[in-house]
Amino acid sequence: MASGNSAAISHVGKIRSNNQDSGYAGNRLFMVADGMGGHAGGDVASAIALKRIIEADVPYETAAEAELALQEAITAANGELADTVFEHPELTGMGTTVDAIVVVGDEIALAHIGDSRIYLYRDGELSQITVDHTFVQRLVDSGRITAEEAMVHPRRSVLMRVLGDVDSAPEIDTQVLMTHPGDRWLICSDGLSGVIDNDSIKKALAEEIPAQQVAQKLVKDSLDHGAPDNVTVVIYDVGAEPTPAATSPVVVGSAAKPLAFESNEPRRTGLLPSLRLHSGRATPSGPSHFESAAEDYYDELIEEDARRAKRRRLTWLVGSIVIALAIILAVLLAYAWTQTRFYVGSDTNTVVIYQGIQQDVGPISLSHRYEDTGVPLSLLSTYDRQQIEGTISAESLKDAKDIVSRLRTTAGGTE
Template identity: 40%
Template structure:
């Protein structure tokens, strides 16, 4: 028997954070998720470096006996680079990242894990957490000081005991090798998902959505509806029996890269990094392969594009004589924001090059921003970027589903605005006879 992956990766900055420090990679043999830490100065770089060191393992199918050695070597190499960066750049002191990597060889799955991101497997309708959090509260659970329910709400639940780039010395990884069974559905997730969405709801979503893309989108949507105080990143992957796949129904083998690793966050330091893994992270292939006659665009961005990095990228394009190609790439991008009081889809990127705007209105929807709940309005204050019109329309659909309850409420007369005589308040300074002393 042989198996294949069918996968979907998604990442969102969330409602509270200003930049995305998560990164993820999904390919035909490899799944990677990293949740960076160290603040805006380093978390996104840390997760991108981890992805960059691991991504080359997806190029060729490894031998089953080599799975853990390959994964361990790549992770330790990422750790070493993070420590070097922290030592040489004061702005990056303290940067680090969690990391889960799942590498397939035939029907064998090798996995390494460090930090508090999680891997789950859905088998016969039951969700199993495969990884153990490397956190202080999990340690308290392990020694019997806390129950799992108490740990979920403990004020120190985000204190991580192990991470890449955190300290010098040996990298303490959890490793395992297991059999891949057709019919299983794997979920890799940052704490931006399971920190706000219950295991029951995650199980229900994984069970009800057969399509991996729809399932991943819904998990992100659930986290956003729950407030999304952190970046949220997921990879949904089905294990398929190759022998049962009909002709023309083979899963895509094009890698999907999301989060910080899909942006050009590393452009400002690329001169010293082109030969290193961080440079490779900035040059990973986008999720959509170029057509044979199509000029290859710059790597696609699925998260917010940082203004300074974008400016640096465009300057480099101009100097290289590639301004036309750079502008052509911007026309493949879309973002959603408020304009004239309604949810609006723009074509391009939300930046300017001097006086030149790199976007224009593609179409305005009929969704009144005032009809949205506060957390959805907050999300509109920063453009939500997407790499295709189809993806942008999916975001609009989410906003539309959020607006309907508010619109319905507005159509119902509010009794508190014009109380009837029977609803008139009784003066509080005139006690009834029964209240008299």
């Protein structure tokens, strides 16, 4: 048995009517399967896959041997799914993701297909070990979009690889990694990773509490954020003392219940066989995944994404122009208003009427000399001269000229 503490929890979420996820925390093997195929297909797919794959939870001499056994078990599970669809045509189109690790000494063998994920928390850092087999991940890998854009992309739920009744030899990612005492491994469905960001996952995994409590906290975080999809979490702590509850294998989710092969309502299946839509926000009664096409559909999606990006750039450009024009119009209107204002001031030796307001915007002055009245500052009383040097605001040009007229009178001049 692997040295460490583990936990497995699965929750239906707040929107789905049934749980299509399955999870397992065993002696050496830990895995999550996220099913797809509608109301009565995804749960069957994940359960069949898990029950076949956990047969690989046996001792191994080397991690390489475990890696090969894990790949063979997943391929065999894929065959069982195809056989089940042949016997139950109403399940056509069902499939499942699979993420699993097998612990062998200080190494693990890892297998991955779909968009469930495996994370490693080590020495205060969180690493995503697997790469999603999704359409948007291909766009990210090809540099077409950023990782941030992928999180909100309308095609983010389209899966490129899953187990199911389509491909008799699915491409499965496998690898062998070293593991250290204190490592905390997380396997989860996208009901967690699609709702909770990496910083929140890291914060939960960093807590020095047993694996069961960490799993409960992560599921609660997903529920607190609406949990639009089933959420399944499996934790394995390397080198930790097992709790009594963690000494026996644990099966959670749909695999923990008897298989049900009948659907109570018509179910939409895909028309095209190579991609699947794994939607975490579908309505409870609708299908959770959509099977779609071959390479031509992938090309169509690329073209559609390019058209969408072009429309987005055009919208941004038009929006920027509109905003720029609005700003320019606002500036012109504001400047026009300033030119309706006047004030009386001085220019070295005489009284001057200025048009505008006594402010500058950077190097731009919002006022200019309107009229030099010719009234000498030297003939004004001390009080009037101080007022003029400090400027006197006027409501209008007439008001400004009235002020100048008064100054001429007090200075002994004529109008």
